[in-house]
Amino acid sequence: MKFRCTCGHVVRDQRNSLPYKARLIPDEDGDADFSSFAKVLEAFLMAREAGKQKEFLGSYFGEGYPQELALQNIIDDLLAKEIDLFTRFIYECEKCGRIFFEKHPEEAKLVSYVPEGESRGVLQSHRRRPKKEPS
Numbered sequence: 001m002k003f004r005c006t007c008g009h010v011v012r013d014q015r016n017s018l019p020y021k022a023r024l025i026p027d028e029d030g031d032a033d034f035s036s037f038a039k040v041l042e043a044f045l046m047a048r049e050a051g052k053q054k055e056f057l058g059s060y061f062g063e064g065y066p067q068e069l070a071l072q073n074i075i076d077d078l079l080a081k082e083i084d085l086f087t088r089f090i091y092e093c094e095k096c097g098r099i100f101f102e103k104h105p106e107e108a109k110l111v112s113y114v115p116e117g118e119s120r121g122v123l124q125s126h127r128r129r130p131k132k133e134p135s
């Protein structure tokens with residue numbers, strides 16, 4: 001997706017690891033992340049132990065989900081799907097610094113805020129560990 005900022009700059013969301021995009025977790029949902037993931041992981045592991053992994057993945061992701069993935073990739077997909085359920089995206093315009101919040105994850109509506117100072121790049125990663133290897 002892409003959208004035009006009030007300043008005229010086009011903000012593009014068409015690849016991964018954008019330095020001007022981040023996820024927002026409402027504080028009210030702060031406790032939902034690990035417990036909801038733990039529930040899904042438990043259900044997956046129980047289905048796997050019962051020999052019903054294929055059925056579980058089919059009902060959780062849809063019948064088109066590839067069945068031959070490594071366990072790590074499946075867990076990664078389970079976590080990503082759960083995270084998507086309660087996070088929203090934030091974008092920063094690289095030209096003027098406006099911040100755009102996704103107000104509702106289901107609606108494509110963005111709400112913008114204008115910065116007071118000159119600080120830019122506020123959504124960039126500050127991670128110090130090495131980048132994840134491409135999978």
Ligand SMILES: [Zn+2]
Nearest residue numbers: 005007093096
């Ligand atoms: Zn702008």
